[in-house]
Amino acid sequence: MSTRARFRPEFWNVVTVLILVVLAVLLILPILRVLMLSFVDAKTEAFTLGNYVEVFTRNYYLNGFKNTLFVGALGTLGACLLGIPLAFFTARFHIAGRTWISTLAILVLVAPPFIGAYAWIMMLGSNGFITNFFERIGISTPTIYGAHGIILVFTLKFFPFVFLMTQTALNAVNKSFEDAAENLGCTPWQRFYKVTLPLVFPAISTGAIICFVLSIADFGTPAILGRGFRTLSTIALAAYRSELGGLPTMAVTVSIIMMAISMLALVAQRRILAKRRYASALTNLPVKSKLSGWRNVGVHLFCHGVVLIAMLPTLVVVYTSFLQTKGPVFTGGFGLESYRRIMLDAPGAIANSFLFSLAAVVLITAVSALISYVIVRRDTPASGAIDFLMMVPYLVPGVVMAIGFVTTFRNGPVGIFGAAGLLIMIYFIRRLPYGVRSTTSSLRQIKPSLEEAAVNLGAPPLKAFLKVTVPLIVPGLIVGSLMSFITAINELSSTLIIYDSGTITMPVKIYLAVLDGEFGLAAALSTVLLLCTGVCVYAVFRFADNRDSAFV
Known part of the structure; x- marks a missing residue:
């Protein structure tokens, strides 16, 4: 056996390392950045506890x-x-x-x-x-x-x-x-x-x-x-x-x-x-x-x-969206004026919401399949650490992650992303646990012997994973992706910090319309958002009902 073949890294070890790197960069680094900045004096940039003292002593x-x-x-x-x-x-x-x-x-x-x-x-x-x-x-x-x-x-x-x-x-x-x-x-x-x-x-x-x-x-x-x-x-x-x-x-x-x-x-x-x-x-x-x-x-x-x-x-939102309006004022009767307005005033917001959410979901689908395999099939300290890290996005508020992303990847030492890239990455890391939990649940129902048989017949680990494992966990991947999409397209708190005029999304547009008293516009956009969510929920139910049959 050649020296090169002897020291070739095992495929799933490489995948585990790459997953840890992604989580370190997109999850741990922004949180550490936020934590470090909380101990910095804004004027002198020196270490201080004054920020926490001010928070716990000032009435505001x-x-x-x-x-x-x-x-x-x-x-x-x-x-x-x-x-x-x-x-x-x-x-x-x-x-x-x-x-x-x-x-x-x-x-x-x-x-x-x-x-x-x-x-x-x-x-x-x-x-x-x-x-x-x-x-x-x-x-x-x-x-x-x-x-x-x-x-x-x-x-x-x-x-x-x-x-x-x-x-x-x-x-x-x-x-x-x-x-x-x-x-x-x-x-x-x-x-x-x-x-x-x-x-x-x-x-x-x-x-x-x-x-x-x-x-x-x-x-x-x-x-x-x-x-x-x-x-x-x-x-x-x-x-x-x-x-x-x-x-x-x-x-x-x-x-x-x-x-x-x-x-x-x-x-x-x-x-x-x-x-x-x-x-x-x-x-x-x-x-x-x-x-x-x-x-x-x-x-x-x-x-x-x-x-x-x-x-x-x-129900009130949907009903209100069909009321006749003239500008921000409801004039009585029913009409589609609010929907005409969103076609004129908010096509960019609708397109951005779908673009950013779908891009994040594509990443979530691919990465969650790999993470789930590592968590379920690889009994190592690294897989345990990854499983634990999948809890962190549930606990970290969107405002925290957004500030961490901005101060790290746009205004900080790693200034490589614009607003669109930041939004896709933050949707990805915040909603990744939905894909991982759903796919992990599916994978636990599949006997490892199916994959082992493919490897024993000479298939490389990646080919065995793609040809055998992925088709069996497709229902879990779909349910996780749909849940990720539902939550990503409705994201408001982190988007408000990151967005600019070219990356405004439906939730932000709705929020701004409510603040401006544009209730008809807000209702129509909200109805579109609710319709997208409802379709995804229906699809989740259908795929969840069919999951058992997928493993027969």
Whole structure:
């Protein structure tokens, strides 16, 4: 054997190294850049702790910190108060239209939160149609602006996380535990509180953590509904804009605090779960019972009422998009004027949204297949590190990543990307976990012997991967790509920091239209965005339903 052949690096080792390099450059480097800048004095560029001292001593930042925790915690609590009962009712009782409820919940989940905020302004704003209706009959109602409005939007937007995760866990609970509690004389409430709830606590806490992290990272909702109620996300963006031309030290300091809150929440959840065992045998699964009388009516009203109220903003947006307008003013009747306007005023935004999102999804599809193989098939410290790093984009707010990208790749030491390149790269790295998790799930169902047989027959590792593995994981790749596309095309917070006049996207155009009072234009663009999202959700359902057959 020649020396060259003996020392030829193994294919998957090279792939692992390349993946680590990509994650180091696009994920770790921007975060480290943000962290380092938070310890820099903007004037002297010397090391300082003054930025953190200012954040924790100046009322402007302290109020933003408290406001963020306040709306994040109460929004999460609201999501749990809706999601847990909804999950329990649909998992334990025969509910007419159960599939309809789950479908609407998922549609609520994938719709952009800032669109919901805008729709609530149309209903409960200073000139909202619900506000005007009550004023005509002499009843004064509070407007949607402020903390209560933000909490309402977070509650109705994020409760599906708690609902879907808790419902899955409830369907897997061993019925013997609940039967034993009933035989010992526990009331239905005591049985639920003392037995069922602790058994599904891991699912509830995971859904709650996701709600909390997304709430504190959300920019669009507090920016649209805040009206002086500032959160860390809006403060970070305002600080970044005020520091243009210099080092954005205060913006990155606020961003690091946002990231720290997310990580501390995740650590707290892990520590709580580590103290107890929650596993049970997947036998004697629960059987749904039938309700009757007022209980049946009440449960059905609650279940359908929650998802319909949550869907109300979407319906309002679509309805508003077909109202006749003259400029920013609604003139009565129906028409397509708003859609004509977006064809004239926003074709670039629509094209950019598709271009950047699709480019990112192509990268995600290719890279997630390789990463998934490394995670599932390569039991090495490097594969474990990659699996861990796939959690990081979930925890890092879009504002943090965007500032990291700008200060690293445009204004920093590696100034190689323009706005378009930055947007594609940030969509890629932030949405990569969706592709990886979906593809990993598919790959775990495939026996390694299929690939090993191809290698034993003389196929190189890359050819075996492309000819054998990739065709088998196509359903997972498609589902992951669609989910990546849904979230990428709706991205607002990171886009607001990076975009310029030539790279404006639909979410940014909608946000600016709402701020300018152009509600017809915003509604039409929002409807286009919702339609794209809805088509992708339908495709996800179809491919997810067919995944089992793909492995036969």
